[in-house]
Amino acid sequence: MDIEYQNGLVPVVVQDYNTLEVLMVAWADDEAVRLTMETGYAHYYSRSRKKIWKKGEESGHIQRVHQIRTDCDADTLLYLVSQSGAACHMGYRSCFFRTIEGEVLLDRIVDPKKVYNNTNE
Amino acid sequence: MDIEYQNGLVPVVVQDYNTLEVLMVAWADDEAVRLTMETGYAHYYSRSRKKIWKKGEESGHIQRVHQIRTDCDADTLLYLVSQSGAACHMGYRSCFFRTIEGEVLLDRIVDPKKVYNNTNE
Numbered sequence: 311m312d313i314e315y316q317n318g319l320v321p322v323v324v325q326d327y328n329t330l331e332v333l334m335v336a337w338a339d340d341e342a343v344r345l346t347m348e349t350g351y352a353h354y355y356s357r358s359r360k361k362i363w364k365k366g367e368e369s370g371h372i373q374r375v376h377q378i379r380t381d382c383d384a385d386t387l388l389y390l391v392s393q394s395g396a397a398c399h400m401g402y403r404s405c406f407f408r409t410i411e412g413e414v415l416l417d418r419i420v421d422p423k424k425v426y427n428n429t430n431e
Numbered sequence: 432m433d434i435e436y437q438n439g440l441v442p443v444v445v446q447d448y449n450t451l452e453v454l455m456v457a458w459a460d461d462e463a464v465r466l467t468m469e470t471g472y473a474h475y476y477s478r479s480r481k482k483i484w485k486k487g488e489e490s491g492h493i494q495r496v497h498q499i500r501t502d503c504d505a506d507t508l509l510y511l512v513s514q515s516g517a518a519c520h521m522g523y524r525s526c527f528f529r530t531i532e533g534e535v536l537l538d539r540i541v542d543p544k545k546v547y548n549n550t551n552e
Contacts, residue, residue, distance in 0.1 A: 325453055398502075
């Protein structure tokens with residue numbers, strides 16, 4: 311499939327392959343997608359750091375990618391992954407741990423201070 | 432929660448409340464989010480048509496919203512919905528019906544010609 315990148319990037323929804331939980335949303339460029347397909351581990355593009363990153367490169371919380379899907383317009387990707395540890399840099403299994411009203415739905419499973427030198431991931 | 436809109440918009444991941452299937456990704460502005468919360472039905476902002484739309488306004492394939500979650504950075508939303516019919520304008524239950532290699536994973540459940548006057552939705 312030809313991916314429709316916008317300004318060189320495509321949003322990636324990341325879903326747990328086993329539980330189907332939506333873990334996070336990140337961005338990828340074509341190089342990050344290529345690295346993900348070649349290595350089988352999720353890579354993204356950081357818009358703030360302006361570089362490709364491998365999920366878990368600092369925290370060890372890597373994502374083994376089982377399948378990559380595109381949507382009908384081929385302008386969004388879905389990574390189905392096995393997540394090690396916490397997807398969220400705040401220590402929660404999923405970044406979507408709160409309702410829009412602010413209610414926290416999940417327990418923190420990791421102390422972020424113990425796995426990150428900074429909280430940029 | 433204060434939502435971090437970028438250029439007035441936020442990406443919305445839409446997940447089936449019952450099956451946990453990821454159905455689609457769309458965009459919302461603050462007015463679409465407000466309408467979604469007030470009515471209980473998913474509203475989005477169309478970047479191509481430059482206007483708010485209610486999912487299913489043409490097709491009847493509405494989305495009853497059970498919960499809205501934000502991610503850690505509050506710059507992405509997750510709508511948990513009960514989907515009537517097909518989320519995808521191409522007649523599939525989910526827009527993510529293909530792998531990146533082009534393999535079709537789902538059956539078409541609706542003939543799009545029968546529910547849309549055009550295929551803009």
